[in-house]
Amino acid sequence: xxxxxxxxxLWFAYDDDYVLEDISVSVDRSDFVAIxxxxxxxxxxxxxxxxxxxxxxxxxxxxxxxxPAKAGSRIGYVPQFSTMDASxxxxxxxVVLQGLFHKSMIGPAWKRDAVEQGLRSLEQLGxxxxxxxxxxQLSGGQKQRTLLARALVSSPxxxxxxxxxxxxxxxxxxDIYELFKELNSVMTxxxxxxxxxxxSSYVNKVMCLNRRSACHATEEIALERERIAPYGHKVTEIRxxxxx
Amino acid sequence: xxxxxxxxxxxxxAALLSGIAAGIAGTFVVTRRLAVMSGGLAHAVLGGIGxxxxxxxxxxxxxxxxxxxxxxxxxxxxxxxxxxxxxxxxALWSLGMALGVLFISLxxxxxxxxxxxxxxxxxxxxxxxxxALAILDLFLILGVxxxxxxxxxxxxxxxxxxxxxxxxxxxxxxxxxxxxxxxVLLTRIVGLVLVIALLALPASAANLFSRHLTSMMILxxxxxxxxxxxxLGISYLLNLPSGAMIxxxxxxxYGAARAVRVLMKRKREAPEG
Ligand SMILES: Nc1ncnc2c1ncn2[C@@H]1O[C@H](COP(=O)(O)OP(=O)(O)OP(=O)(O)O)[C@@H](O)[C@H]1O
Ligand SMILES: [Mg+2]
Numbered sequence: 001x002x003x004x005x006x007x008x009x010l011w012f013a014y015d016d017d018y019v020l021e022d023i024s025v026s027v028d029r030s031d032f033v034a035i036x037x038x039x040x041x042x043x044x045x046x047x048x049x050x051x052x053x054x055x056x057x058x059x060x061x062x063x064x065x066x067x068p069a070k071a072g073s074r075i076g077y078v079p080q081f082s083t084m085d086a087s088x089x090x091x092x093x094x095v096v097l098q099g100l101f102h103k104s105m106i107g108p109a110w111k112r113d114a115v116e117q118g119l120r121s122l123e124q125l126g127x128x129x130x131x132x133x134x135x136x137q138l139s140g141g142q143k144q145r146t147l148l149a150r151a152l153v154s155s156p157x158x159x160x161x162x163x164x165x166x167x168x169x170x171x172x173x174x175d176i177y178e179l180f181k182e183l184n185s186v187m188t189x190x191x192x193x194x195x196x197x198x199x200s201s202y203v204n205k206v207m208c209l210n211r212r213s214a215c216h217a218t219e220e221i222a223l224e225r226e227r228i229a230p231y232g233h234k235v236t237e238i239r240x241x242x243x244x
Numbered sequence: 245x246x247x248x249x250x251x252x253x254x255x256x257x258a259a260l261l262s263g264i265a266a267g268i269a270g271t272f273v274v275t276r277r278l279a280v281m282s283g284g285l286a287h288a289v290l291g292g293i294g295x296x297x298x299x300x301x302x303x304x305x306x307x308x309x310x311x312x313x314x315x316x317x318x319x320x321x322x323x324x325x326x327x328x329x330x331x332x333x334x335a336l337w338s339l340g341m342a343l344g345v346l347f348i349s350l351x352x353x354x355x356x357x358x359x360x361x362x363x364x365x366x367x368x369x370x371x372x373x374x375x376a377l378a379i380l381d382l383f384l385i386l387g388v389x390x391x392x393x394x395x396x397x398x399x400x401x402x403x404x405x406x407x408x409x410x411x412x413x414x415x416x417x418x419x420x421x422x423x424x425x426x427x428v429l430l431t432r433i434v435g436l437v438l439v440i441a442l443l444a445l446p447a448s449a450a451n452l453f454s455r456h457l458t459s460m461m462i463l464x465x466x467x468x469x470x471x472x473x474x475x476l477g478i479s480y481l482l483n484l485p486s487g488a489m490i491x492x493x494x495x496x497x498y499g500a501a502r503a504v505r506v507l508m509k510r511k512r513e514a515p516e517g
Contacts, residue, residue: 085277105393
């Protein structure tokens with residue numbers, strides 16, 4: 001079966017020092033992978049390599065059967081930090097529609113079914129009533145949900161979430177994870193998180209990235225769902241191994 | 245030939261054509277936070293003007309060449325050498341002006357009206373200038389209509405646009421190029437010291453009332469035309485410097501827009517009854 005993600009001996013440096021060293025990972029279709037690791041462990045860097053925003057210094061990385069740059073329109077991505085300007089003139093619906101935008105779309109108007117798709121995606125995240133609001137004036141959690149809607153609107157094959165719920169309230173967070181679980185039947189999910197205990201009942205693989213070396217990246221710790229019961233112990237073990 | 249057109253009509257045409265360009269390019273400047281870059285570029289253009297005067301060819305070409313060179317050095321300095329953007333801007337800003345002053349002082353027997361380059365003079369605007377502005381407006385409007393979504397998304401979130409395969413670097417360069425050309429054409433009217441306010445103030449005022457990028461551009465253009473016309477009108481009636489008047493009116497207009505915005509908010513927040 002075709003791998004969704006495969007890397008071999010992947011190295012990456014921003015400047016002179018390697019941030020990722022010799023990473024070899026593979027992710028199968030319909031996996032739900034948690035990426036954990038300490039601050040500065042290289043999680044966001046790995047995500048940016050997968051989305052084609054950074055290029056590997058050495059090694060190979062294949063995403064959805066090709067180079068990352070070719071996979072971009074089949075990926076939904078929620079970045080860790082949104083650096084957007086708060087007074088930028090754009091509505092919530094327009095933000096979501098970015099997830100459907102392709103460079104061949106000339107002209108100012110959107111097709112009606114694209115708009116409907118965008119509204120459906122907002123509905124899925126429970127914020128359909130915000131569609132016409134100015135994006136910059138939303139609360140942090142509402143912004144995150146909008147960015148989630150943008151990532152989901154195109155029904156991507158691979159969904160990459162870099163701490164996507166850090167600002168949403170607990171009730172919404174649970175709803176969103178239930179949604180991820182549901183979506184996982186049709187898409188592969190990579191989730192960067194610090195809350196390994198919380199996600200343990202949702203994911204089927206955990207990948208540890210620790211500083212400059214991938215801790216257990218080659219042999220992802222398989223967490224079979226049946227073994228949930230003694231899981232508390234397992235979480236502690238992973239924490240320990242990852243230096244968390 | 246210029247004298248065939250009545251002065252007031254000529255002046256209003258200048259206000260209209262430069263207002264449209266200022267509104268659209270100004271929206272790029274404000275939303276992409278390029279105000280300081282634009283100010284530096286406008287000043288550095290004097291280097292090109294000075295060289296053109298020294299070699300006695302059309303100053304406009306010297307200005308254009310200097311503006312594009314500024315963009316090129318800025319982008320290379322930032323992306324290739326990893327130099328800080330504001331440092332490059334500051335250096336080019338002063339260097340451009342220094343070269344301009346040097347070349348002008350070296351020009352034998354030429355007493356160039358330096359003040360009119362610095363602060364603009366509507367009386368020195370030619371029909372050719374207006375024609376160039378009209379072409380620029382047409383280009384900008386067409387570009388925005390065709391590539392509205394490209395412009396919107398690259399401006400809003402460059403990273404996500406890059407992931408989805410948009411040519412973000414090329415587009416960023418185009419934004420800078422458009423701003424550079426607009427600045428050069430507008431400096432004839434308000435001068436290179438003042439041009440940045442003509443770009444930034446109407447667009448910032450428009451931003452207060454806009455939820456969409458295109459409505460911001462349209463409103464910014466309307467504001468700019470209004471500020472231009474009022475500024476030129478006052479300068480004509482009271483015989484005051486035209487460039488300075490336009491900027492003073494723009495600043496007042498921006499202040500008024502802020503006040504209206506506050507009042508609108510108060511009214512919305514006021515308790516019923
Ligand atoms: N743009 C950058 N330029 C240079 N170094 C960077 C850059 N971004 C990150 N780094 C460095 O790369 C390393 C990994 O950073 P990264 O953002 O991938 O960590 P992370 O695992 O996502 O951390 P966190 O949990 O805090 O989000 C860090 O040492 C960081 O200092
Ligand atoms: Mg991170």
